Amino acid sequence: MTEDDLKGKKILIIEDEAHIAEGVAYNLRREGFEYKIATNGVEALELWKSYLPDLLILDLMLPMIDGFGVLDQVRNENKKIPILILSARNQTVDKMKGFQKGVDDYLTKPFELEEFLARVKRLLLRASWTSELSEENELGETYNFGPNTINFRENKAITPEKTFQLTEQEIKLLKLFFVNPQRALSREDLLNAGWGYKGNMETRTVDNFIVRLRKYFEKDNKNPRYFRSVRGKGYMFYP
Numbered sequence: 182m183t184e185d186d187l188k189g190k191k192i193l194i195i196e197d198e199a200h201i202a203e204g205v206a207y208n209l210r211r212e213g214f215e216y217k218i219a220t221n222g223v224e225a226l227e228l229w230k231s232y233l234p235d236l237l238i239l240d241l242m243l244p245m246i247d248g249f250g251v252l253d254q255v256r257n258e259n260k261k262i263p264i265l266i267l268s269a270r271n272q273t274v275d276k277m278k279g280f281q282k283g284v285d286d287y288l289t290k291p292f293e294l295e296e297f298l299a300r301v302k303r304l305l306l307r308a309s310w311t312s313e314l315s316e317e318n319e320l321g322e323t324y325n326f327g328p329n330t331i332n333f334r335e336n337k338a339i340t341p342e343k344t345f346q347l348t349e350q351e352i353k354l355l356k357l358f359f360v361n362p363q364r365a366l367s368r369e370d371l372l373n374a375g376w377g378y379k380g381n382m383e384t385r386t387v388d389n390f391i392v393r394l395r396k397y398f399e400k401d402n403k404n405p406r407y408f409r410s411v412r413g414k415g416y417m418f419y420p
Contacts, residue, residue: 187309189214191214192234192301193217193219195239196240202220208298217234220243220244221244221246222247225246236262236263238301239252240268241270248268252282256282263286264285265286269289270289286303320359322334324355326398336352340397345397354390357370362420364417368387368388391410406419
């Protein structure tokens, strides 16, 4: 999944200040997104159910039902849809309340356009990867490659040498490799899936992770059988 694949994604802008809503809409349209605008909390909840957006951009100070009320009702029914709060309320207490209620990101007004668009794309990319990774029916409770077994229920790896516990992040990235066998995954793909970042984060983070996987599962780290480097592209898993 790349940024080009995001074109056509549907975004619901929930904002009662017309000039802000139109400015946000204009720039999203330029990036290839579709959108609808809700100007109060009641309209927002109606559009959320009928329009089925891929992302919510949510102001807090709304008429009829405020942003936190909208957030509560959405999260009661849907835990996965990414939500970005865009608000003039910049107090830490408001940010903490938002995160406690399940918002994915919080950006205060005024904001830089490039940062706003980067956050929108990051949330959409992460949601897309999460959707792929949630298809565990393709993998089952365990996955075998070579003499190695991964137990997803217990987060364990079983190799000829030992059995050991895997972290949630290791499980997440292993699943990404397993559902994409013999497909080159870029460092950006892996950063976004595992850490929720894109682009400029230090790529050694991914490289160090691959080194760890090879220590776990490869007989010869310098000539890996399963987790191979693909020059100029990233890494590929060979089952």
